[in-house]
Amino acid sequence: MEATGFDSWVLSLTVFLPLVGAVVIMMIPKAYEAEVKLVALGSSLLALIIGLYITIQFNYGAAGDLQFVVDKGWIDVINSRYIVGLDGLSLPLLMLSLVTVPLCLIYSWNHVPEPGNTKAFFILLLILSTGMNGTFVAQDMILFFVFFEIVLLPMYFLIGVWGGEDRRYASLKFFLYTLFGSALMIISFLALFFLSKDSAGELLHTFDMRVLTDVAGVGIIKSTQVWIFAGLFMGFGIKVPMFPFHTWLPDAHTQAPTVGSVILAAVLLKLGTYGFVRIAIPFLPDAAISWAPWIGLLAVIGIIYGALGCLAQSDMKRLIAFSSVAHMGFVMLGIATLTDFGINAAIFGMVAHGMITGMLFFIAGSVKERYHTLEISRLGGLLKSAPRMGWILGFASMASLGLPGLAGFWGEFPAILSAYNPGAGMPEETFRTYMVIAAIGTVLAAGYLLWLYQRTAFGEPPEEFAGHEIADVNRFEWIAWTPFLVGIALFGVWPNLIFNVTDDVVAGITASVEAIAAGN
Amino acid sequence: MLENAFIIPLIPAISFVVILFFGKRFIGAGRVHVVGITALGLVWVLSAVAAFQWTQRVEDPPPGAIVQLEAHVDEHGDQRADEHGDDHANDHAALSQDHSKDGHGGGHSSPLIRPVISTFSQWWSNGGVEFAVGTLVDGQTVLLLIVVASISLLVHIYSSEYVKGDRRYVHYYAFLSLFTAAMLFFVMAQNIIQLIVGWELVGVCSFVLIGHWWEEKPNTDAALKAFLTNRVGDIGLIVGMIVLWGTFRTFDIDAINTLISADPAAHHFALLVAACCLMAAVASKSGQFPLHTWLPDAMAGPTPVSALIHAATMVVAGVYMIARLYPVFYEGFSIGSSSINLMAFIGGFTALIGAALAFAQWDIKKVLAYSTVSQLGYMVMALGVGAWTAAIFHLFTHAFFKACLFLGAGSVSHAAHHTFDMRKMGGLKKDMPHTYRTFVISALALAGIFPFAGFWSKDEILLGSLVGQENSYPLMLIFGCAVALMTAAYMTRVIWYTFHGEFRGEGHPHESPKVMTVPLWILAGMAVVAGAFNLPSPVLEPFGLEGLAHRIQTYAEPSVYLSGLGLSHPDPSLAMALVGSALAISGILVTYLYYWRGMGPHGMTQRNRYAKNGYTFLENKYYLDHLYNDVVVETVKRPIANWANRFNQNVLDGAVNAAGETARDTGRWIYKWIDQGAIDGSVHAAARGADSSGEGLRAIQSGKVQNYGQLLFGSAAVLAIVFVIVV
């Protein structure tokens, strides 16, 4: 079902408009800073507008099918094609990415972090945007891989150039970890290419993700599947990041500039979980069933571990970073159950975590800007110095700890719920244990977030900042934050906005898993 | 109103938004209470309308609202049979229904009225199934609506004076509104997800309001403690609800209850697990042992908040939840057939230690807080022994008199320089007549003195314990009686210290303004008459008003669910009432003698202060006092109250604090040794290994061409040897 006319262009436009913007900016001399900013914002907003057009035109009745599909030749020699398409799984994440980038641009409008250079900063953000958008719509493994990797370098430079004290170490660590994962991932992609067979037993030799989803790994022997899955697991798991591959994350987050952290948290981590849902599980359901208990185990370890890690932090940003480990643990737990509830919750959790943690990083950035420190013990009384920011921090913290009525809850609760009855062929007792552990994780989440809130927002402002005038939320911050805040509340109140979109796709995935499980 | 009940929580929610976002700028910081009070007024009216409509529904059921029990037998299916059950289950339900009717005849004359359920079906969806958000309104709901709306309204009014000029007046009212909205949302939850949502939201409001004066660390500590303790309970809530979902594959409360009552024994084990888990949630939210320690600390919040949240409404959420999902607990804990069970025991034990702890407090609000703990324990115990109506009835009456007591305490503190330390009060009787009177009335109600509200509800609970369902609950009865005695005693003590004797504080106490005293009087009035809502028929028979007996039982009890369980109601017992009254009166009497007449065991410290305050004791009494002091106090009071207090402060509270600290320490340890040490360390070690092996390999590169040559020829030779041998 290929799109025609304008619809056949929209996805490519959302993906490449930011890149066009970046190229245009490259032509603009550095001195014309206002023009640079306008072009950057313009191109990303244009992409967003097209994203909204997609959202409107999207056929929600057939959310399980790919829409706006374009299938053109690309690298014929390796049977790789330029295939983009969008279904209910991609749509929320694409929109998240499309929204996040303009917000980040606005946020850094007048204060590009040290050492300045707005032009380069914005170019990198736009390239990043192209990579992220592309990953969510690519329907060819090679195309996916390319987009998946495109984000690496811009992020590396964002952290490395505009980051904090330890930026070189952090950026390199981020890069090496991810690179390692993706190298193994591409091996698995190729293994899929060479080994996938159609139902008649003919070798397919295709990178087309649609086809591979359809054949669902039938024809690849189980032990091989498990190995291939291992490669995918490394590629996506590091990106998520799952325990024990998470150690790049706190460093990267802590050192990254504010918008870097925001994008990292809001979108980049989602590439990994998206990969699981889009590629690993549908392509290799049989292996997924074998792997799921282990993924679940790592996920719940991540939940508890991330929370305990948070409790040990003395730096606000690092704490939020560790909380990502815990939250992505919930997402992975949901995925590991291989059930409708779990995977839907995982997707919801991705979006929710994107907005909430993105928001928290925004605030952390603003706090840093005002206090020039994120040392929790030196902060305090934010509610008094900058009440609005304090309240927003409280709001975001509450959302982050999974308060019902806000978005975070809908990623957490159904994920825990799904572990009670894991998908076909999986050990029930194991997952029920995970369920209880995950539930305990929610308490710890409340613990570290409130503890953070108490020590940063409550109380009297500390002595050392007594003389300083701490500005409250400014205009740019309001513009940048409002969409997230509204989103957190809106999706929290009416989760069907997302569940309804994703459910069809997830149903397809679980159906194929169940079919495989039934065959075993 | 019953169909459109969602409007009721919506009003305070809107009020919240309006106050929070437009309060300061458009309304004026000092006038936001008008918005809140208006909203609550509306809510009250609508709640009253809803209540009235519900009574109409019960009295004059519209077609379709009644569950026809006879229909089970003939094949023309009723709705329930169509929807849920199989024939066997329905027969069973019908049989047990008959059984309960015939067996005890406790006036189950009313027809089984279906609750009014209205839903919006697209709240969220999963796996192709759509889950609704909606309202479930029945008698239990409207009862709570009335309670919440009334008390919240009064607290709103009261607060406009009490927190006047507060630095965060706007936020105060905003969150008061939000709390009300959340609580109302909670009570009319149609499914267990909504229960969770409401449950958490009230918790957050509680957190915010306890920490209202967050500049002081103790307040924020208390807020954190409250929230975190509740979160611990929430593990149970979440897991319990998930078990329910896993068992019945639905979130719908109506469906769950109906399914259980249709076939109570079908999922006993799952229900036991679910009930145990949910019990943990109840323990945290409703301050049951051992998770009650947050509640006294929560008194750090403004007093009206304590009255509303930590006495009348939020803390009863646990009780309400048990009542709402009563079939789960009834079946899970086998309440019908046992003579002791976890819920009853926890309730009873909590009631006991709460009462004991109330003795040892000097802070008037803490006394009331422990009293609340104790009374909540009472309610839980009532539910644990199968006395559903008694528990809800007690919830109803307790809300009024405890709110009154708290507001009274607030009034006292308002007068006495914002202190709650009873040692700095005394003799306020003459300065604050209204406060004094309302306080005494409410205290009498709490103590369970005829004919105040508490008497009736407490009596029903004791009766419920005595009779039980199939078996009696003797231990619960003993607990209940002991608590009745102790309650009366500690309330007398409070009144003594606060209103009698000499004023020990600074400045000149004065009566609070009308804005505060009027709510007090309204509540005191309710404390007198609330008992009338569920009078037993023998009381009314002499007046020919049997029709008004057991109104709460008639209207509020969801018999449509409970009938299937075979729940029975005990016959009223005069003997029990007399015993209960006697206990309460003797409690008052003993304490009265102790304080007013200086009789009884006085502690060393008290004795000295009384001496200072001009009390004269006979010389020989000194020895007697000494005797009491050493023998009685050291062996009786300490073991009971002080030991309990110490246990409470050191062990339970310590455990809560230690849990927090331990988590932090564990976190630090894991972070330091596992994360930074083992995991990151191994990564670093790999990096270092690569680096140093790179350095080591550089040695090959000696720069001398003959070394290179040696390597070249040498490796050629070695490779040759290896390949010649292997291949």
Add this chain to the structure above:
Amino acid sequence: MDVLLAFTRPSLDWHALAPELTLLAFGTLITIVDIIWDDRSKQTMPTLAGIGLLATLVPILTLAVDGTERSMFGGAYVVDDFSLVLKALFLISGYIVVLMSVDYIREGDYYENEYYTLMLTSLLGMVMMSSSRDLVSVFVALELLSIPAYMLAAWRKGGPRSNEAGLKYYLMGVFASAVMLYGMSLVYGLAGSTTFDVIAQELGSGSSNPVAVLGILFVLIGFAFKVSAVPFHTWAPDTYEGAPTPVTAFLAVASKTAGMVALIQLVFVAFLVRDDVIQPFFWLISALTMTVGNLIALRQTNIVRLLAYSGIAQGGFMLVPFAVAADAPARAIEAVVIYLAIYAFMNLGAFTVVLAVARKTRSGEIDSYSGLFQYAPGLAVAMTVFLAALAGIPPAGGWFAKFGLFRALLDAGGGWAAALGVIVAINTVIAFAYYARVLMPMWFQPVTDGDERPIVVTGALGAALTVTLLATMAFGVLPGLVGHFGEVSVLSALGG
């Protein structure tokens, strides 16, 4: 007399030999011009050399359009798609090297005319190499391309480092060719013929035969030296560092490519039957090469030396497909050719940037790149693209090269191939660690000496930079371009 009568004039396909002859003609022309005009000719030399290289592309194009496979001397000398693609690659790399050399050679104290003569000669050897399908031709082509290169390495006569570079390169080269020749003699002894086709037949007929193993091994070692595979790599860092930078680029790209081409022909045409030798050999060598190259590169402080080790490691990557030469021959050749093509551009690009930067900083230390992004953002971005390509990060071209490796490995399948894949993956990570060592000062650090004058990029260097940059990006975004050449160059011997 009968023997004299027996001589038949060999039938020469002049069209097939046209590229070699054109190149030879221009080489001779340069020498003649030099003799006639002496000093006045200096300005025109690079132009002449450049024109010569481009002119040589013309017959290659006509041959490609013609499309028939031409084979001479009983299969000893073949012009097929494979050879044409690689000839073109040699010539283009050569052209870029000439562009890089123009200013460098002119401004230094060098013999200019002879420099270009030798370079063309060496290229002639490479062009010959890609058509050679017998031992003698391969040997002569190898020497033809190597011996001028030995001398070019020592071309900075006044510089002890350059002299030393020449000596080391020369000695190690001669050692290696001695080993290789010994191996060739054994192979010849078993086959009785120098052509690959016959060798393939004869080697396949015998079963376990230590002499054959020895012969194959020694021949392969000779070329392993050429592609600087560990443990025969030791010359490379020293030579790269000491040699004039354009020569280094030439060695790192063209010379290595020639070695690879020879290996492709030997392995896939002559030795493929002995997969029990070649596969384990290359498995071992490639794993060693990439790992050792990468690990030592981690510790380098000199940019050229770092690129040298990086080149060694890249060579290791290129050797990977040989480890599955028999299991997936077509894919393996494709992978190597694609890798070679992309590698040529990205590595030459990196060297071009090094040259451009060195024109200002006069230093080869990585520290001298500090703050490059501040005063020369264009060069910094270009370098970033090249390094990213070398590291294999999309959308810069290198990813497709790495992808080709994985593709070949997985097409072959099996545990050993997968294990090698994992080693490649790990090495990709290590590799980025030291590329990042260059990126970091460039982007993350302030200018060390505060000298923020922009860098003047000369026309020739600019042209080289443009070509390499465009090619690198184009290969990354539209890998089909290079993939096509990889596909057509699968040797016809394999039915490709």
Add this chain to the structure above:
Amino acid sequence: MVAQNIFFGIIAAVVVVSALRMVTTRNIVHAALYLVAVLAGLGALYILLTAEFIATTQVLVYIGAVMVLFLFGIMLTKAPLGNVMKMTGPQWPIAAAVSVLLAGVTVYSLIDHFGSDRLANDGPVFRTAHVSDEVFSTYIVPFEAVSVLLLAALIGAIVLARKD
């Protein structure tokens, strides 16, 4: 046949001894002379193998040209002519070990494979004309390439060796 073997034995002995001496002697000129002996011995062996053109070339090119080059090299680098300089480096044991290993594996393989294969006695005898036929037909391209190679080596060597 016996005569041939005796002849081979004598030549081989000379070659072996000279080679060993060449790499062990301390006098560089002696070493050059030992090399001459080796090369001459090999030339003799080629005669024995009926490879007359190779034998001639061996004498002309090696003994005539290459050796002269070496001697020039020795003179130009002003190498000490006596036994003064330490000609062998300290790493000679490693070198010895490597060469023994190499020799060992090679000889083992040769013996293992060729065993006691006899050299064909009745094979064709190739005269110079045969060689030239072959060179100018089959090997014409390499031959031309070698000529280019020699030219390039010439040019390069002049540039490198000349005094600026």
Add this chain to the structure above:
Amino acid sequence: MLLNQFLILGAFLFAVGVYGVLARRNGVMVLMSIELMLNAVNINLVVFGVQHGVVSGQVFALFVIAVAAAEVGVGLAIVLLLYRNRTSIDVEDFDLMRG
């Protein structure tokens, strides 16, 4: 005559050449040792040519001789160049670049 007589002699010469290039410090001596190795190859080529009754062995040997001559010339040029700059032809001295 046995084939192996010649082959083993060749192998021996090759090994001696290897020893020479690795052990000798004098640059010219190293070059001379290289000749030993190349001559070992020539023996092989010629004897194999005889064995198979083909002429290509001799031709190959001829090419080797020619190339060897070129190599020696270049090698000596480089050694001379070094000698001029460093006044030494001890190969052990040339380690300016390492690591």
